[in-house]
Amino acid sequence: MSMTGILLAAAIVGGTGLFIGVFLGISGKKFAVETDERWEAVVDVLPGNNCGGCGYAGCSGLAAAIVAGAADVGACPVGGTPVAEKIAEIMGVDASVQVRKTAFVKCAGTCDKAKTEYIYSGIRDCIMAAQMQDGGAKGCSFGCLGYGSCVEACQFDAIHIVDGIAVVDAESCKACGRCINVCPKHLIELIPYSQKTAVRCNSSDKGKALMEVCQTGCIGCRLCEKNCEAQAVTVNNFLAHIDPEKCTNCGVCAEKCPRKIISIRAV
């Protein structure tokens, strides 16, 4: 190869590099996207777990929504009030007081109380087990299967299988909502952390049918509904539900319940 060849090769590669450098430099200026400095500040304040509990794609997604005004300053369920206050400071608005929430499993059908219809020896996974005959081996087709799909989904080690049903540790729970999404029986819901009473059943079976499969469980007798002074309890489809907005935590419903299915949570 001649000297010109070498020089030409160097010139072409160098020229390409130079051209690309200039081209990228110019287009970098031209296509520059202004990032809001508030966005970076909000990202720094957010926990950074990227759990998705807020419904956005990770913490940076939520930060963008907050800066754009699409999300509330307290939209991060993990950070709670402290984070909401910091974000409110950055955004220059008042942080409305955030209600701390916790996940709650609406089933009390432990191994000794709930009947099983058959022996399931498949994969230890609720989603798979729920697709078996009668929605799982448990006699009650609404109850917790206890294979721990929610336990695996939890990033904060706040939910465990105790005596065949999932139990949430309210202290560790960050109310991110992952367990809610993964439960095939839709048993888990968010309730206010300070709410003492909660119905530990999700069955809309009639009384007799329910008693055949579970020693505990709501039969829809309406005693709680009648005795609640705040009218916070409603019974629909043979299942009691407590409205957290109205509940005064007086505990009358739990006292009157003949099945002892309304629990007083230790707060």
Next chain:
Amino acid sequence: MQELLLIAVGSAFVNNVVLSQFLGICPFLGVSKNVKTAAGMGGAVVFVITISSFVTGLIYKYILGNPNIMGGELAYLNTIVFILVIAALVQFVEMFLKKAMPPLYSALGVYLPLITTNCAVLGVALTNVQEGYGLLEGVVNGFATAAGFLVSIVLMAGIREKIEHNDITESFQGTPIVLVTAGLMAIAFFGFSGLI
């Protein structure tokens, strides 16, 4: 027209870039955990390969492979110049998308810059030169190859989502079972070999 169609089917299925040429294995194994992200990666690759086969085709035709410059001897610079061009192109595409199409940019996310290191992109550019494809043929070949990549990575992701629920012997869990799956898929795609 018929020739273009043959090139397209040939590079999408018969010589599938992942399953019979074994290019682009890294994203094929790395980003195939769920169908959604796999489709995102596949889409980004289709985008970049199609554009890059056009640009590298231009460079080869008018500079490196041009018989009037050093009698076309400069073709040995193909690899290094193509790498430069592809890296720059990915950068540019990223900037452009960020400005012009933010939703697509955020959907592709981290997979966009990762394409720079996807050897399938360089592979297509070099194959175009090797096979002596013209500009149009090169672009069609690029698009079809990338479509083949998209198909195989989405299929792989679908299978892996199912594998998650299977009871696999401990020694085969994780990468081993994925590699076995990839091998079986390659054998399945071998069935296309009599097509053309």
